[in-house]
Amino acid sequence: MLDKEILDFIVCPKCKGDLKLEGEFLICQNCQSKYPIKDDIPILLEEEAQKINQNIKKEEV
Ligand SMILES: [Zn+2]
Structure with missing residues (x-):
């Protein structure tokens, strides 16, 4: 579980x-923007956010 203090x-x-x-x-x-958390570590990369956001858009259409 990600530490909320982070x-x-x-x-x-x-x-x-x-x-x-x-x-x-x-x-x-x-x-x-939406960022993934992998192994309790937030992946704060614009690249990752873009990938996810693109996937969401595809699903919605
Ligand atoms: Zn922002």
């Missing part, structure tokens, strides 16, 4: 917005 000091790499834990992802409150 959320106090990590921010969105894109816009420096606050991140919210949602299931196995961190979601930026500001730009809605």
